[in-house]
Amino acid sequence: MAYRVKAQVMDAAAIERALTRIAHEILEANHGCAGLALAGIVTRGSVMASRLAERIKSIEGAEVPVGTVDISFYRDDVATHVSPEVHRTDIPFDVDGRTVVLVDDVLFTGRTIRAAMDAVMDYGRPDSIQLAVLVDRGHRELPIRADYVGKNVPTSRRERVKVSFVETDGRDAVEICETDGGTEA
């Protein structure tokens, strides 16, 4: 399936500002960063989680532990889908009693977040789980919402939201792409 870039909705500066705001919002809502931990969903959620941790450090002067969650083994479509590349889940902190902020680049159906919550729960019993995303594109299929959103981007189901980060793609951008045919899975 081929994609054609239709519009850029965020540039590097906009992403910077959104992340800074989200970092502040996380600190505000949780009254600082005591008992806080970030868990990024591979691949771009992990990048975003590290960036949020840097900002939290520069604001608050304290390190927030950052983990990585791979949801391949928790997907609800294992019967039809095998992830081409599986990464290690790495939660280097004790989940029990913590507030874990899940971080992902795009919130779409909510199925990834459902799987990620199951993954985190397998490590222990967090006090609470919150969700931070760079883009909320709508079309939820589960009762899930984000606590911190960089930007709400209305989309059609046929479109694809492509987030690029310097760390993984060499540049910072959020773009809406259109499929040339077929439907987005």
Add this chain to the structure above:
Amino acid sequence: MLSCRHIMTMSDLDADDIISILDTADSFSEVNERRIKKLPTLRGRTVVNLFLEPSTRTRTSFELAAKRLSADAINFSASASATVKGESLRDTARTLSAMACDLVIVRHRYAGAPHMLAECMDAHIINGGDGIHEHPTQALLDLFTMRRTLGRLEGLTVGIIGDIAHSRVAGSLVPALRTVGATPVVIGPPTLMPARPDVLGADVAYSLDEALPTLDVAYMLRVQFERADAMPFPSNREYARLYGMNASRMASAKPEMIVMHPGPMNRGVEISADVADSPRSVVLDQVNAGVAVRMAVMYLLLGGEDSGAAA
């Protein structure tokens, strides 16, 4: 996704398949370090362990792997199954097929039994050891352990020492090593070599002491007392002296050489107790790797069955 539906022999798997299995196993090995060692991945799938030859570690390893993936694991053993009542393997296969199981791991004393099962049932088949032919998941967990311990596979020289003629472990390990770019060297007394060792695709040596300094891995095969019709060597002591791994031999090997063994060990025959318990022995790492590698194989065989439709 793997390029094959069943894992019967190592030749079913190409280098990409092997690397994909090892990488996936890497992720699963993290699960085995957790407090809650369970994933929902294969919920509702049925895995049958059809072990028609005695086995403890392989069957337990497959059973644990299935259970940690939330599949339902059922064990059939030779003594408890209808085979003692005279049921043929074909009928056993049809019976299991009628129960709609998704994956059958079969161990049988005759080579080729897994192929026969595959012909008469729809389930995926994994060869859990067939006679003196192959034992592919053992080779995969051995590769996993080598890669973990030594950091690479390509370019390694791996000595496989002992009963080459009757070893299904060697039968799978030799082609597996070749596929990933390592060099297998089979070492043993002529009485335990196959008639044509040259067709194995491995280097052949008859003196362990001569080959030893070149090895990155010394893979000690178990002396299979139960398989040998007549003793193929004069005494255990002589075998231990010529082909056993011991502390004095370790001294003339590369300092980073590791010692492997598929288990169960005959201490004092192919491996001395002090070597088996030394830090350079990775025997227990092999057992540990077994669960993760078998989880990976099950996941890759049973997941994405009708892939291609979904993105």
